[in-house]
Amino acid sequence: MVAKSKAKKTAEEPKAQPQAQPQAQPQAQAGAMGGDLSIGDLRNIATVLDVASTRGAFRANEMATVGQIYNKLQAFLARIAPAEKPAETTEEKK
Numbered sequence: 001m002v003a004k005s006k007a008k009k010t011a012e013e014p015k016a017q018p019q020a021q022p023q024a025q026p027q028a029q030a031g032a033m034g035g036d037l038s039i040g041d042l043r044n045i046a047t048v049l050d051v052a053s054t055r056g057a058f059r060a061n062e063m064a065t066v067g068q069i070y071n072k073l074q075a076f077l078a079r080i081a082p083a084e085k086p087a088e089t090t091e092e093k094k
Contacts, residue, residue, distance in 0.1 A: 039080055046073050 049070045052058065058066050 039077070042073060042077060046070060046077065049073070 049066060053063065053066060053070075
């Protein structure tokens with residue numbers, strides 16, 4: 001009987017492989033939903049970083065890295081934001 005149960009276990013092992021395929025589907029669906037980031041999303045990320053650091057969510061040794069990312073994000077937003085404002089004022093005049 002021990003041999004039969006081992007045979008059943010080895011027969012069941014290939015069934016575990018198809019279960020990995022459905023996990024790939026949610027990733028494909030997430031990409032189909034639109035993974036693009038907008039300027040508003042980037043501003044929200046900066047706000048989340050600011051709030052999280054204020055509330056003590058990061059350890060002291062992580063603060064330098066978080067600060068660098070925050071500063072890079074703010075610099076990027078500062079470069080992009082002026083480019084958007086003239087387009088908004090042009091649309092408002094119409």
